[in-house]
């Protein structure tokens with residue numbers, strides 16, 4: 317009761333914010349992906365970004381990482397405006413970030429061990445035997461210590477993603493962004509990963525951002541959740557709050573209902589009309 | 599009409615923009631902040647991929663082109679009774695023209711296309727993006743060693759091509775056609791000038807190596823990250839490099855050997 321009450325009034329405050337996005341717009345071609353989005357990523361907490369496929373969750377992570385530039389608005393990491401940084405400053409800032417890409421993005425010319433060791437070798441001068449211990453520890457945490465010698469092409473999709481996760485956390489970064497960490501994992505691995513992310517967050521105090529479609533898993537570890545749709549934040553709050561929100565849009569998403577105000581389809585002309593009309597498909 | 603002018607303008611602008619981007623890539627990866635210690639192992643690996651693995655095709659082509667030159671040269675020169683000059687003819691045509699140009703064309707097909715495809719695939723699989731997120735500049739880590747490897751390997755390959763070619767012609771002319779070997783080599787020695795022929799040929803090879811590698815690397819880095827985009831970029835690498843090599847060859851030849 318006490319915990320729930322405390323949780324239900326929680327709002328990320330300016331003091332404990334690590335990343336602050338203010339009034340950010342971003343378009344791809346003529347399509348507005350973000351239209352004045354503002355949100356705060358609290359420090360040392362697990363923040364989840366959820367929303368229908370194609371709303372721009374991956375895009376948001378890339379904007380935070382400085383790989384894409386917003387059309388307007390600010391993305392501040394502890395006061396530094398990321399879009400305003402020079403190329404060199406950006407690379408310094410990124411040393412504090414770890415990112416698990418939706419596709420894994422392992423380096424295909426290195427084996428699993430070297431992939432996980434890569435960030436450590438690049439950014440530290442640690443002796444090789446220490447690197448070895450760290451890498452084995454990280455791989456053990458994702459259950460793949462036995463796979464050190466395999467090449468990325470020899471891994472299954474789920475395994476590759478777990479290796480990528482180990483690489484993302486290899487340097488114990490301040491901010492870890494997980495783009496769909498649970499996709500393609502069996503129930504056992506999923507449970508382990510959920511615990512791992514929570515544990516890392518608690519033990520090392522780093523701030524995590526999780527993008528995921530696995531509602532129950534995400535709600536179980538997130539401290540705060542942003543629900544994106546149509547280029548806007550349509551709901552935010554703690555898991556308890558989101559479960560209680562009345563809004564139909566949010567209900568539909570949290571409960572995973574196919575019908576409702578959140579469109580399942582990418583914007584398209586009327587279905588029947590299009591089927592009946594001749595030609596003009598493209 | 600206006601529409602056409604507009605399209606032309608648009609095309610020109612996008613070509614100019616692409617040229618600007620490629621220049622930026624070149625500057626940022628080669629000129630800015632070299633890190634020799636980190637580079638060395640990467641560079642050696644790339645020299646292996648770009649240079650050593652191209653050796654077979656270069657040596658085989660060099661040998662055959664030399665042999666053909668020897669044979670053709672002999673049949674033409676024998677009519678004038680000056681078949682001893684075949685050594686001179688072979689050496690000059692190889693050193694001045696054939697070695698740099700043919701090596702560059704083969705290099706574009708063998709190493710250039712591979713570079714483009716590799717970098718393009720890295721882009722498509724987000725490996726470049728994940729390097730960036732790890733805080734490593736892909737221009738320095740991926741692009742720079744490949745560029746340097748290309749610059750270094752192309753002149754070496756061209757020299758090897760010329761040497762093998764001269765040797766191939768010698769086999770045909772001396773061993774098969776029975777030209778006196780002293781005459782073959784002495785003629786060559788007398789007529790080949792170090793600065794005029796050897797160095798000028800090398801300068802060509804350096805320029806071609808630079809251009810071909812630059813095009814290959816830029817096409818890979820700037821490609822549309824899909825299988826279709828990569829295949830188009832690879833094709834463009836081969837076509838653009840070949841055209842650039844042939845065009846530049848004319849300009850360089852005019853500058854070096856033209857009597858103005």
Ligand SMILES: Nc1ncnc2c1ncn2[C@@H]1O[C@H](COP(=O)(O)OP(=O)(O)OP(=O)(O)O)[C@@H](O)[C@H]1O
Nearest residue numbers: 344345349367368369370371372373374375376418
């Ligand atoms: N390189 C690109 N060029 C043009 N449009 C793009 C590009 N990448 C993404 N988009 C568009 O941006 C929108 C947001 O894409 P994004 O990958 O961020 O979605 P997402 O929320 O991560 O979806 P998912 O849950 O399926 O991963 C999509 O509608 C997509 O069409």
Ligand SMILES: [Mg+2]
Nearest residue numbers: 373374375418
């Ligand atoms: Mg995504």
